[in-house]
Amino acid sequence: MAQYYQDNFRRRRTDRIDIMNDKPDAAPDSTAARVALWRALHVEADPPPHVLEDKIGLQLLAPDQDWRSRGDMDPQFTRPFRASIVARARFIEDLVVAQAGLGLDQYVILGAGLDSFAQRRPEIASRLKVFEIDQPGPQAWKRRRLIELGFGVPDWLRFVPVDFEAGGSWRDGLAAAGFDDSKPAIVVSTGVSMYLTREANAATLQQVAALAPGSTLAMTFLLPLELADPEIRPGLEMAEKGARASGTPFLSFFTPPQIQALARESGFGEARHVSAADLTRRYFAGRTDGLRPPDNAEELMVANT
Numbered sequence: 001m002a003q004y005y006q007d008n009f010r011r012r013r014t015d016r017i018d019i020m021n022d023k024p025d026a027a028p029d030s031t032a033a034r035v036a037l038w039r040a041l042h043v044e045a046d047p048p049p050h051v052l053e054d055k056i057g058l059q060l061l062a063p064d065q066d067w068r069s070r071g072d073m074d075p076q077f078t079r080p081f082r083a084s085i086v087a088r089a090r091f092i093e094d095l096v097v098a099q100a101g102l103g104l105d106q107y108v109i110l111g112a113g114l115d116s117f118a119q120r121r122p123e124i125a126s127r128l129k130v131f132e133i134d135q136p137g138p139q140a141w142k143r144r145r146l147i148e149l150g151f152g153v154p155d156w157l158r159f160v161p162v163d164f165e166a167g168g169s170w171r172d173g174l175a176a177a178g179f180d181d182s183k184p185a186i187v188v189s190t191g192v193s194m195y196l197t198r199e200a201n202a203a204t205l206q207q208v209a210a211l212a213p214g215s216t217l218a219m220t221f222l223l224p225l226e227l228a229d230p231e232i233r234p235g236l237e238m239a240e241k242g243a244r245a246s247g248t249p250f251l252s253f254f255t256p257p258q259i260q261a262l263a264r265e266s267g268f269g270e271a272r273h274v275s276a277a278d279l280t281r282r283y284f285a286g287r288t289d290g291l292r293p294p295d296n297a298e299e300l301m302v303a304n305t
Contacts, residue, residue, distance in 0.1 A: 026137035032113035033061055034072055035191065038082040039089065041068070045075045046291055051283045052086040052093070056116035060145045080232050084293035087279040088300060092188050092218050093117060095302070097124055099186050099216060105129060106185035110170065110204070111192045114142065118157045129156055131177055133170050136161035171207055184214035184305070191298070194222040194250045195243075201252055202266055205303075209267030215305045217268070220298050224253045227296040236297060256299070263303040274300035 028036075036057025043050055045068075067073060096107055096117070105128050109115050112132035118125045132139070139161050143153055153159070158177040162168040175181070187208050193201050208217045225236050240250050254262070256273035263271035276293040279300075284292045 026141045028114055028138045035085055036061060036114040037073060038078055038085045041073060042082050042086045047289060052090045054116055054120060056119045057114040059149055060114055080294045083291050084298055087283055087293045088190055088220055090283055091279060095218055096186055100124055100127060104184055104186060106183055108185050108187040110189040119151050126156055129158060131158045131160050131174055131179060133160045133162055133173060136163055182212055184212045186216045189219040191220060193219060194252055195248055197251050202262055205263055205266035209305055211305060213305050217303045218300060220300055221254045221259045222298050223255060223296045229294040229296060232294045232297060259301050268303040268305060271301055271303040274302060
């Protein structure tokens with residue numbers, strides 16, 4: 001098993017992502033593209049009922065027809081990882097829909113990548129202001145592809161380009177895009193915390209906690225690798241090595257009590273852990289194929305101001 005993961009992660013680092021793009025340096029990074037393709041693979045490789053129906057990212061990327069033959073798309077290898085990806089996305093989507101039903105109308109996505117909520121759920125998204133925050137290059141690429149594919153960019157979808165490498169501030173970007181500081185918002189951050197230092201994570205938490213009362217943060221965090229399910233631990237360890245080798249190392253790991261404590265220290269009044277077991281009960285009960293997110297890998301925290 002360990003050799004299987006090692007071989008596949010080696011292929012993941014070397015596989016080329018072929019997408020329609022005349023400016024390769026502005027394309028989505030490999031992580032964002034992989035997440036989008038795993039969401040599509042769930043629809044194509046797993047039997048219904050599907051946790052999330054999302055092939056928008058696949059349309060945006062328009063990869064070569066043999067994209068499913070890539071090492072990081074192998075149905076067996078990616079099984080627990082794609083289950084985790086679609087489970088976290090569905091949980092956040094359900095949370096946003098519930099908050100919208102209570103009257104909240106500002107939704108902020110940090111590191112939006114190829115998020116497709118606005119395109120898949122326009123009946124909900126059009127009642128909100130959806131602020132997608134990302135680096136300028138990939139965001140410009142996404143805007144162009146949405147227009148080319150006929151989705152367009154409606155007024156309620158606000159692209160907020162922020163050059164983090166140049167010290168850009170996402171809060172400043174939000175203000176410029178029409179965010180109302182006097183009203184609460186739901187803010188989400190997925191697949192980001194492990195690449196930030198503890199101090200950077202705390203700073204982000206503090207910024208969100210300073211939003212209007214009634215605001216909610218939903219974020220993912222990565223548990224220490226030694227706590228992961230044995231069957232996926234070799235894969236996570238190889239991912240960590242690959243990230244380090246590519247210059248984007250994993251910097252932060254949290255246990256649930258640690259991330260909850262950090263949220264409270266940062267100003268949140270309440271913080272709860274949403275485990276993989278919680279997601280399994282909610283979205284995978286009754287499945288006969290064994291598809292489920294792995295325990296103690298990447299999980300969720302929801303915090304409220």
